[in-house]
Amino acid sequence: MKNIILVVVILLLSTSYCYAGSKVDGKVMNDAKVKESMNMAIGDGSKANMGSIKMKNSEVGKGGVMTNKADIQKSMNMAIGDKSTANMGSITMDGSKVKGRVLNNAKVNESMNMAVGKGSTANMASITMKNSKVGKGGVVSNKADIQKSMNMAIGDKSTANMGSITMDGSKVKGRVLNNAKVNESMNMAVGKGSTANMASITMKNSKVGKSGMIHNKADIEKSMNMSIGKDSEANMGSISLE
Secondary structure: OHHHHHHHHHHHHOOOEEEOOOOOOOOEEEEEEEEOOEEEEEOOOOEEEEOOEEEOOOOOOOOOOEEEEEEEEOOEEEEEOOOOEEEEOOEEOOOOOOOOOEEEEEEEEOOEEEEEOOOOEEEEOOEEOOOOOOOOOOOEEEEEEEEOOEEEEEOOOOEEEEOOEEOOOOOOOOOEEEEEEEEOOEEEEEOOOOEEEEOOEEOOOOOOOOOOOEEEEEEEEOOEEEEEOOOOEEEEOOEEOO
């Protein structure tokens, strides 16, 4: 029994970086290779991170730079419970700040990422930031190669992001770049007010500055992006700003 518990703990922690109160003062780098594995978190507010970087109140500072490189094959990542989050091959922040460069490079093949519960979020090969800022030369870059995979969030106000960049409070000061290749894959959000983003950039209060540039390159084949429920929204190969 002890061995089983140990294996579960290793699966939950070994391929990801998690920071709660956060800070850092320059550079956060994660390089993960995951094959034929399962990572799961169960309970309200649960979080399952596979091949990802997750920070909450955030900051990085002094030259910044956050780099996540993930190669995930035939694996499953799942979080079950209200307000649960499942991150696979992704960078997620909350309070944010960085001061230059946020880079995610994820390859996902024949894998599944799922979050189940009200207000749940499933991120696959994506960058999500909330109150945002990046500063000093900016650059938020996401490169995603997703093959025969599924990303799903189920519950009212759920969000499913596949090969996408989503920001909220925003600001950047130069370049937001998303390059996503999606083949024979499905991204789905189910519930009232749910949102499904595939190979897209969505920003809210926005700004980019210092000569700007928001560029989304999407190569999508034989794939489905779906949002089901009242007031739901589905974005495929798109840029949406508010």
